[in-house]
Amino acid sequence: MPRPTLEDIFAEPDEFGLLNVTLRAASSRPSADGGAAIMRDVTGFFQRTGRLPDADADDHEEMRLGTIWSRMSATASEAMRNEDHLGLLTRSVQKREPSWRDDPDGDEIPDSLDDILGDDEFGIDDDVFSLRHVTPSAERLVPDHRAEFTPCRDFANFQALFDDMQAALDAGDRVATRIEKRAIIEPLEGDFFIRNGLLAYIAEKGEMTMRGGARDHRLRVIFSNGTESDPLMSSFRKSLNDDKTARVVQRPGMGPLDPEFDADRLDLTGTIYVARTLSTDPALAADRAILHKIGVTSQDVSRRVADARNDPTFLLAPVEVVATFELKNLSRAKVEALLHRFFMAARPAQLFITDRFGKKIRPQEWFYVLPDHVSQAAALIRDGQLHLYRYDVSQQKIVLK
Structure with missing residues (x-):
């Protein structure tokens, strides 16, 4: 059964008379002394401060007095006029500063956002709306390589x-x-x-x-x-x-x-590649000669590295492929895992980059090794002897265990 609408609810008989509510009119009865006491309080306030009480004041007592005064001074009684020795009622009827409590005039209500921003009172400089030193969205993250057939x-x-x-x-x-x-x-x-x-x-x-x-x-x-x-x-x-x-x-x-x-997975033969970063970051450029990425891929290596500048795996910078080694009848995934584990001691502990979202990323495929080291390791894998050797970081060479 569909839920009743608000109109359906109010259309039902009001059995208990819940909707028979009579609003009590606001009291317009003047105070017992005709407002003379308020007039004396305002006079005392004016003598102390030199101004009339403000209904928008932060001080609670001034705000209360100012609210009462703004209401009663508009229709001042005879008793108030008799107590007005300083002519404060005359001051009150003069144009006062607008308050946030006042309802705006019809011509003051803007019709659109353009009317608001076009108001000279804001003093908005046109330069605020001009973006500088910002890459256009059409050029942001444009890939160097697209996945085509x-x-x-x-x-x-x-x-x-x-x-x-x-x-x-x-x-x-x-x-x-x-x-x-x-x-x-x-x-x-x-x-x-x-x-x-x-x-x-x-x-x-x-x-x-x-x-x-x-x-x-x-x-x-x-x-x-x-x-x-x-x-x-x-x-x-x-x-x-x-x-x-x-x-x-x-x-x-x-x-x-x-x-x-x-059963459907093929152990594809692939290519081991060693890449050197071309990043202009001073921290990375200083280690460019010895910091290399070791990867294994079954596709063309040039396609694999084509979008390097947008890929955090490649340190968000173009790379130069400095060496490749073909695999023959060896599992690509297993070879990559073996190489990364073999050179684990040469993995930089503090290497990270910050992407455009401010998030730190720590690539795990970069090592302080030379292409010759990777070549030797690849040959040992091919001969089934890698387990007999280890990479000595202090000597920067592959040695027998």
Whole structure:
């Protein structure tokens, strides 16, 4: 049953007479002495201060006296005139300063915000409305790199995966469910989606970064038509929410602990890259020769670093790739974890940057190492001997344990 409206409630019979309220008129009866006492009080106040009491005064007694005086002096009685030895009633009828208690005149009420700002009484300088030393919104956070569709050079590595997934969907062995509106989607490596009628495979999820104060990742998405793209996770999530036909393919198994849960994930061979910051920040520029980022990616390295100046992972500055090392039949994710753990002692403890929101971000992929050190570590990983060595920070070299 719909709730009754306010009109319905008041239209009902007033059984108890609750609405029969008679407002008592304000008393207009003059005081017993015709206001003579008030006249004497105001006279005494004027003799002490040289002015009439102000109804807007901070002092409570003056405010009370001023309020009574402003009301009674407008219709002064004969008794008040007899007590007015200083001509205060004549002073009172003269134009007084407006009070915040007064109702404004109709022509004083502004019609728009322009009328308020255009009032000369404010004395607003036009420079207040002119922004200087501010980056226009159209240029703010403009990416150097946009996630466009490009041919996937190693699509042969994914062809069988797409064929098997399409066959499983056709046979009903795998289920694609609709993405709820405004659903929070967290893509993982190995996830399949259907976007714009194409199967989309999450081949790589880059290291975590902070964009606009929110956690984000750069993805490598392979499509069943042989193209790929590398959007930010937030952008990919938005594209799924905007596509009414988008679907997520449910993973096999009962959950992350089930061995079949990661059956769709490929251990992609990739490239180890070493990057040097080109930041103009004096604190970073001083260590540029030895401070390097160690990363591993399955996509083209130049695409990975293209948007570095907007990516806190790259210290919000362009970078120069100083070395790359190809991986052969090795898991990209495992190699990256091994390298970061191996050089952990050389990770700067106090390295942080402040984004445009004033939030401190501490990237974890930067180390005080040289490209040669990373080359040696990569060779040891390839030969399966990295566990026999350690990185000595004091000597700045890789030594036997």
